[in-house]
Amino acid sequence: MLACRAIWLEAGRVTCDALSRSLSTHSLACDLRHARRLPPCRLLACFVLLLVGRVVNIGLPLAYKKVVDRLAETGVAAAAAASENMLAAATWLQGSSGKGGILANVRDLLWIPLQQASQQAKQAPFGIFEPCFIRQTNPAGKVMRVLDRGTSSIQDVMQAVLFNIGPQILDMIAACMFMAIKLQPWTAIIVTVTVVTYIPITFIITEYCGKVRKQMNKLDNEKEGKATDMLLNYETVKLFTSERFELGSYGRAIDAYQTQEYLQLACISLLNIAQSVLVFVGLALGEWFVSLTVCVRGILAGKLSVGDAVLFLSLMNSLMAPLSFFGSYYRQVQKGLIDMENMFDLLARKPEVDDAPDACQLEVTNGQVEFANVSFSYGRGPPVLRNISFEVQGGRTLALVGATGSGKSTVLRLLLRFYDPTAGRVLVEGTDISRCTQSSLRRHIAVVPQDTVLFNDTIRYNVRYGRTSASDEEVEEAARVAHIHAAVVRRFPDGYDTLVGERGLRLSGGEKQRVAFARAVLRNPAILVLDEATSALDSMTERMIQSLAGMRQQNTTTIIVAHRLSTIADADVIVVLEGGSVAEAGSHLELLQRGGLYAAMWQRQQEAGSFSQHGEAVQLAAAAAVAAADGRQAEAGHMPSRAQSPLEPELSRATSDGTFAEDGDITPPSLLHL
Structure with missing residues (x-):
């Protein structure tokens, strides 16, 4: 239980740390004021459904126990009908075959506005940070990549902590307490030792993965910035025939990123292997101890029923699933926090210019x-x-x-x-x-x-x-x-x-x-x-x-x-x-x-x-002559001898004295002496 509490506190600490940084940054605070506000009743309903789900998770093994006990006592299936109805209801609420039950689906439906609010956080940088300062110190591709990862991680972290890590910790605490009370304390001790061994390995390897992730983000930003830069300057690339040079530069950026990506994926694979071994050994030992030492002896002595054995084995299985997925969720949270940290670091940079709290509205009349x-x-x-x-x-x-x-x-x-x-x-x-x-x-x-x-x-x-x-x-x-x-x-x-x-x-x-x-x-x-x-x-x-x-x-x-x-x-x-x-x-x-x-x-x-003044005078005279000629041909019913260039100045009509004006415009007197 102490280990579970440590996990909860650590996850809560890092999440609150990041959220406090975001709220202390005026940019995100300003954005959240403009984001769609969530009705308090929706949030309350989400947490109520979350707690009900925890009760259902404990109730499902109890329903199995009731059904098995009724069948063992009477040997008649009809006698277990009431318990079977309770089992069916609990299964319907909890879900099965990898699909979420009605509780999880309703909770996700109520949570949709928060997901949309986190996407609206992408508006923040365009309204609050200093665009001139950001663009001068960071490529546009890098900025957008950091903002995209950071805003997406807000929703990912909140959902992982509130709907995955939190509920799993509550389930493990409830299962450990139930087994410690109903069975010998050794059962809870075995589970606790397994969790205590599981946590340090997870934290140590995950922290190393976090350092690799930060380097990955840096290289990813450089890679995306390079790609954006090439696309924005593709004409320059073609003019200097630098396609091979740019492709080679971009390829080296991809290689550097993939090197760090390989290192991170290898660390994750090793962590998964270590976690699987710990979970299998610890919980298999716990199941063997419960079933052989406790359950069998208790049933033979008449102290426990067959349903109790089913109950305890179900609880052990309910512990295995959270531990198996806990490492993945913790890595997801840490990855999200790193991405959020990069975004907060970008937004927290002090702007070159900021309005004073008592700044006035400037009114201009003559523009001095x-x-x-x-x-x-x-x-x-x-x-x-x-x-x-x-x-x-x-x-x-x-x-x-x-x-x-x-x-x-x-x-x-x-x-x-x-x-x-x-x-x-x-x-x-x-x-x-x-x-x-x-x-x-x-x-x-x-x-x-x-x-x-x-x-x-x-x-x-x-x-x-x-x-x-x-x-x-x-x-x-x-x-x-x-x-x-x-x-x-x-x-x-x-x-x-x-x-x-x-x-x-x-x-x-x-x-x-x-x-x-x-x-x-x-x-x-x-x-x-x-x-x-x-x-x-x-x-x-x-x-x-x-x-x-x-x-x-x-x-x-x-x-x-x-x-x-x-x-x-x-x-x-x-x-x-x-x-x-x-x-x-x-x-x-x-x-x-x-x-x-x-x-x-x-x-x-x-x-x-x-040397160019003579050429300019010739250009003016030639343009006037050609325009006048076109006008005479048009009056005679002939087409002009040349097509007007779209890049030519908009001198669509020529007058007899060589001045030009657009259709419907009066030639300004100041242009008569050009």
Whole structure:
């Protein structure tokens, strides 16, 4: 009994340990608040059925005893009818032939909502952990693998402890107590010695299997991360003809995982052999002692009936089954706890940015932005930004320029509050954004990134992502502003309902950036961030989008990161970064007149671009001529001599003076001088 109690306490300790860690982690606690709540009556009914099942397990051997005793006394089957009815009822409740009885099936039916709640725990990471931090330190495949194993293990551990290990321990305690009271204490001592020998071997080998399991999980995460990485970058793999290299790398990851898997399976097999030998020897010795020493002598002496012998042998058999399966259930619990521990370790990582308990909701009207003596470094690394200060008034445009690694992208991350500065303040309309909630800040900002990644959904879904409540008409209007509408209608038979593929691979780079621009326009933000937002566009489309953006975003503060200085010459303020510091700031003309770093950068780009300016002019003239020719052929009733490229800018009509506009759009005056 002491050994059984030790098993129960150990299982309870490790389970409560894991559950307390999960509840102390705000992520899982938040998730469980959103999960479907279980009615208390369901939980109570489950435990009542569990206890009734334990009573039935003891009652079944008693029913066998009654039937055998009635038959032995009268020799007439009819005399045992009442006992047979009780035996049939107990068998119906308990189940037979490896199938659960009515009690177990009803309990499982009531337990279904908890299983669903544990699956809903997969929502937790997407709502609470720091996505930027997790993605920068862990591959996506590894993260999803850890979360999938961890959330699945929550339900597995609870069900194994509550419905398998717990009931088996209660059954063993009841059987040992019954035999100790009704038979000589030696019977219970033999069983207890068997269990006491069984437990240490199980724990020792299982703990070693647990260490192997942790290494298996690590290698499994690396294997899945490698596979995901290959799939996401398959074009790069093909371009560099690295298929053999990647397959070899993935094969080595599989081999390393299978080595640990073999070790774990071998340990489990050895444990099963040791457990089987112990159970067979211990319980066989107990059965022999009970049947020969106790039962036979008791029956001959008239102290015991034949039914008592059947009762005792049934109890011994009821002990053999729990011990045989106990090791498997304990390994299942330990495996689940290891998987849960990996998930909790991931979710318990301190986020880079967290909202203060008294954080306010930021309200933005004009979008004024200020960096006041801001410094920043990633972790314990060297400073990336050093005491930078600049300001852009609401409705104005600020451009950030500088060499690669000068800190431009870090400035944007601080503005979006993916990180908090190590010194200084970032202010929006005079409010320190570290004192506001992250969601309220980002609600007023739209970003058009250089590397646009789209959801594997329709074009309409990706544009509407800027404002999920937008109507179809608003989506199409934003697409017209971004000069993607005509290409969507003409190139794709399904139009806006066309699936863009994973990461938008069915669209060209320019089309993806125009979808991102349309998404930002639809959001109608107070602050618009363009991070090399036209890098994948041709010159004509780039100029049209910039001009249209200037016309439609007059009340929007625009922050532009650009390498091509010609694209930001009209910015109100240009901030030149060098080595994480502000080298100079001013308008385009002011910076040229100073003859500093910006002027030198401008001169270099002008010299490098002098050879391409002539080609660009020829491109514009040729496009105008071809479009005009197509228009004349259409008027004459002939088909155009060439098919329009789907990757061409959406210049679907040409006017007599060479300007372009989409169908139904009026050409902005600012485009007449392009």
